[in-house]
Amino acid sequence: MTWRTTLCLCTALLLTPATWANQPEDNGQSSASPIPAMNETDLAAGRQLFSVHCARCHGMQGDGGEGPSLQRARLKHVSDDESLFEVINDGIQGTGMPGTWAPNDDEIWQIAGFVRSLGKLPEEPMPGDPAAGAILYADSACATCHISRGQGRGVGPELTEVGLRRNAEYLRRSLTNPDADSPMLDSQITGRINGFLTVRAVASDGEYEGLRVSEDEFSVQLRDLRGTIHSFEKSQLLRYEKAFGHSLMPGYLTVLNNQNTDDLVSYLMSLKGDS
Amino acid sequence: MNHCAAVKKSVPLTIRSLITLIVITIAIPSAAQINFERLLADEANGADWLSYSGGYRSERFSPLAQINRDTVKDLKVIWAYQMQPTDMSGAGLQETTPLVAEGIMYLTESPSSVTALDALTGRLLWHWSPEIDEEVLHIGFPKVNRGLAILDETVFVGTLDARLFALDAGTGAVRWETEVADNSVGFSLTLAPLVVDNLVIIGMSGAEAGVRAFIDAYDAKTGERVWRTYTVPAPGEPGSETWQGDSWQTGGGSTWLTGSYDPELDLLYWTTGNPAPDWNGDLRPGDNLFTCSLLALDPATGEMRWHFQYTPHDTHDWDANQIPILIDGKIKGQNRKLVALANRNAFYYLIDRTNGEFVHASQYSKQTWAAGIDGTGRPILIPDKEPSEEGTLVWPSLQGATNWFSPSYNPDTEQFFVANRRMGAVYYKADAEYEPGTPFLGGGEQALSGDDASGAVLALNGLTGEQQWEFPLQSPPWSGVMATGGGLVFGSSNEGYFFALDATSGQALWRFNTGAHIRTNPMGFAIDGKQRVAITGGQTLYVFGLNQ
Numbered sequence: 049m050t051w052r053t054t055l056c057l058c059t060a061l062l063l064t065p066a067t068w069a070n071q072p073e074d075n076g077q078s079s080a081s082p083i084p085a086m087n088e089t090d091l092a093a094g095r096q097l098f099s100v101h102c103a104r105c106h107g108m109q110g111d112g113g114e115g116p117s118l119q120r121a122r123l124k125h126v127s128d129d130e131s132l133f134e135v136i137n138d139g140i141q142g143t144g145m146p147g148t149w150a151p152n153d154d155e156i157w158q159i160a161g162f163v164r165s166l167g168k169l170p171e172e173p174m175p176g177d178p179a180a181g182a183i184l185y186a187d188s189a190c191a192t193c194h195i196s197r198g199q200g201r202g203v204g205p206e207l208t209e210v211g212l213r214r215n216a217e218y219l220r221r222s223l224t225n226p227d228a229d230s231p232m233l234d235s236q237i238t239g240r241i242n243g244f245l246t247v248r249a250v251a252s253d254g255e256y257e258g259l260r261v262s263e264d265e266f267s268v269q270l271r272d273l274r275g276t277i278h279s280f281e282k283s284q285l286l287r288y289e290k291a292f293g294h295s296l297m298p299g300y301l302t303v304l305n306n307q308n309t310d311d312l313v314s315y316l317m318s319l320k321g322d323s
Numbered sequence: 324m325n326h327c328a329a330v331k332k333s334v335p336l337t338i339r340s341l342i343t344l345i346v347i348t349i350a351i352p353s354a355a356q357i358n359f360e361r362l363l364a365d366e367a368n369g370a371d372w373l374s375y376s377g378g379y380r381s382e383r384f385s386p387l388a389q390i391n392r393d394t395v396k397d398l399k400v401i402w403a404y405q406m407q408p409t410d411m412s413g414a415g416l417q418e419t420t421p422l423v424a425e426g427i428m429y430l431t432e433s434p435s436s437v438t439a440l441d442a443l444t445g446r447l448l449w450h451w452s453p454e455i456d457e458e459v460l461h462i463g464f465p466k467v468n469r470g471l472a473i474l475d476e477t478v479f480v481g482t483l484d485a486r487l488f489a490l491d492a493g494t495g496a497v498r499w500e501t502e503v504a505d506n507s508v509g510f511s512l513t514l515a516p517l518v519v520d521n522l523v524i525i526g527m528s529g530a531e532a533g534v535r536a537f538i539d540a541y542d543a544k545t546g547e548r549v550w551r552t553y554t555v556p557a558p559g560e561p562g563s564e565t566w567q568g569d570s571w572q573t574g575g576g577s578t579w580l581t582g583s584y585d586p587e588l589d590l591l592y593w594t595t596g597n598p599a600p601d602w603n604g605d606l607r608p609g610d611n612l613f614t615c616s617l618l619a620l621d622p623a624t625g626e627m628r629w630h631f632q633y634t635p636h637d638t639h640d641w642d643a644n645q646i647p648i649l650i651d652g653k654i655k656g657q658n659r660k661l662v663a664l665a666n667r668n669a670f671y672y673l674i675d676r677t678n679g680e681f682v683h684a685s686q687y688s689k690q691t692w693a694a695g696i697d698g699t700g701r702p703i704l705i706p707d708k709e710p711s712e713e714g715t716l717v718w719p720s721l722q723g724a725t726n727w728f729s730p731s732y733n734p735d736t737e738q739f740f741v742a743n744r745r746m747g748a749v750y751y752k753a754d755a756e757y758e759p760g761t762p763f764l765g766g767g768e769q770a771l772s773g774d775d776a777s778g779a780v781l782a783l784n785g786l787t788g789e790q791q792w793e794f795p796l797q798s799p800p801w802s803g804v805m806a807t808g809g810g811l812v813f814g815s816s817n818e819g820y821f822f823a824l825d826a827t828s829g830q831a832l833w834r835f836n837t838g839a840h841i842r843t844n845p846m847g848f849a850i851d852g853k854q855r856v857a858i859t860g861g862q863t864l865y866v867f868g869l870n871q
Binding site: 232242266 | 753769770772773774776794795796797798816817818819820831834
């Protein structure tokens with residue numbers, strides 16, 4: 049889910065997550081976090097809940113997948129235990145991280161405690177040489193479709209922080225089998241939506257293929273591989289199709305050998321924003 | 324501020340009468356007298372829009388035909404009004420339907436403010452904002468208000484903190500105020516009240532906090548409460564056999580959407596919401612009357628004449644709080660007086676409005692929970708569709724196949740139009756413990772979204788429920804529809820479009836991108852003989868017409 053609206057109830061309406069199940073009891077105390085006092089039983093309960101609610105995106109060990117690895121001491125959206133609680137409870141607007149309502153407050157704290165314990169684990173080791181990977185990145189013309197550190201063309205997702213977002217296994221899959229994953233975005237209006245959906249439009253003046261940038265009942269806007277945006281009236285199109293499960297990114301399985309792939313994955317893992 | 328606006332029309336302003344005018348303004352009611360007779364005639368009168376649904380039958384039908392299939396292409400914005408900023412966090416979603424009376428437009432703004440505008444130009448006449456505590460409870464819904472009611476010189480509005488206000492229509496001054504219910508246990512008012520005769524009738528929200536809901540009537544002049552009818556019976560009362568133990572005390576059955584009224588039968592029709600807790604039915608075995616029902620009440624006393632329960636023992640949060648439209652027509656060759664309702668549970672129902680007898684039900688949207696509706700109106704359940712700990716995928720989602728946003732009925736063509744949400748959800752069951760003023764839910768849902776969900780505007784044959792056409796929408800809508808005498812159906816989308824469809828074919832004939840999520844209902848009126856239609860997108864109310 050996504051869209052917290054989906055949480056809404058009878059009166060059916062958009063629930064600001066902050067008002068919801070959460071209501072983190074403001075008891076006047078500055079540190080309300082129960083995490084420091086947690087014992088093994090709490091953490092085991094947290095692990096169990098994590099495997100039910102989180103592992104499908106973050107991996108069983110929190111080592112990442114569709115969602116980022118949480119085996120990191122410093123998380124991007126999290127400053128303290130309370131903000132970790134909020135991220136878990138409310139999700140992160142505009143990303144693929146949904147809120148959760150099923151666990152109650154105590155259970156969310158147990159999950160948060162488990163996530164904190166993950167942060168104490170050592171970082172995932174790199175399978176290869178990131179410096180060699182940087183050269184491959186340049187040589188393979190990845191920048192014709194990706195922006196990283198301000199350079200390149202934004203057809204696919206920005207990669208500046210991809211090392212924070214994805215683990216090694218996911219990154220390897222992106223290169224060898226791009227069709228396997230579709231980066232999702234959470235939007236207030238449409239809910240969880242495929243952020244880089246390949247669409248094809250046949251107009252009277254020719255065929256267009258690209259990534260859906262925006263769509264409504266009357267029109268669709270797509271970005272082609274040159275980065276050009278095309279806007280169509282759906283009623284004027286001869287054909288319009290959504291190619292679920294077909295990525296516009298070429299597969300590099302046959303182009304890169306194992307060592308190349310390890311190096312490139314390592315380079316991508318090293319992309320962690322400015323730091 | 325110009326509180327003489329209403330007077331100007333009727334009193335010629337000459338030097339001789341200037342002094343008299345001042346006296347008259349103070350001493351006698353202005354020409355904008357909206358008495359009960361005017362409310363009864365609202366349906367036929369296209370110029371005004373005097374109640375939430377544009378008349379007691381709740382057709383939300385504008386009989387005007389200047390804007391029609393041929394002229395609609397020239398429809399343009401005549402004026403727009405930007406709503407007043409509010410400091411309240413979480414406020415700002417607009418669900419209002421404006422009223423128009425004698426050239427003045429009255430509307431509500433989130434959370435519970437009232438604004439009067441000159442309907443000719445959109446100029447602000449007055450704005451009233453009640454003090455509402457930041458900590459106000461609104462459990463299960465956002466900080467919204469859907470509209471107001473008018474009688475004589477007074478407009479009536481319910482507030483998020485469960486108070487009812489009567490305001491002078493000319494100035495916004497408070498005439499009286501009363502606490503309808505206690506917000507600290509979760510009661511809240513988001514609906515437009517309904518005036519019947521000299522009474523202001525109001526329901527409330529709160530089932531997600533485990534309230535025991537009711538419908539109230541207040542004397543329009545004094546604010547004294549005249550009656551209160553609970554939607555969940557106390558032990559010993561009729562229907563109490565459908566609850567066990569103390570579960571009735573936290574039974575829900577909210578009444579959060581405006582009802583309808585039949586002056587001939589003198590019956591008030593009001594709908595009720597889900598039993599509480601929402602998704603864990605184990606805590607409240609039984610049918611849980613009178614939740615998810617249609618109630619027929621004597622408007623003078625509140626006495627319940629009959630009820631019809633759409634979803635017995637609901638566990639999916641399918642409130643029946645949709646607009647009950649009063650329609651007349653032939654069923655199997657016989658003239659019938661009916662109540663039509665497109666229910667959140669994905670079935671379209673016709674009930675005999677004289678006695679509550681079940682007449683018809685048909686599925687209008689994808690659903691996976693019932694094999695059908697039996698001859699008594701009771702759903703034939705498909706096993707294992709209850710919320711569960713591991714999650715159960717069911718259509719429709721808890722927001723339903725439609726929701727609070729209004730349907731519309733064209734009595735001439737007998738067409739029923741409804742904005743339809745096409746979305747499934749995984750329903751979860753969890754424990755629930757009642758604690759006053761906190762969520763009492765017993766579970767939740769994860770709805771399918773993105774490309775897995777969509778919407779439509781549907782045209783149904785009002786007397787058979789058969790679908791005539793559909794106009795697809797990108798995502799499940801949160802906004803209602805209005806049919807007009809010009810053969811059009813106005814509707815809108817999450818994507819921000821306000822559009823006009825041909826009522827016979829469902830083809831889009833005109834559209835306007837408001838640039839923001841629309842979650843209001845369209846309404847229509849006329850000023851100086853010129854037809855107008857209005858919609859709010861984001862924080863902006865737009866009024867459209869063919870010419871200035």
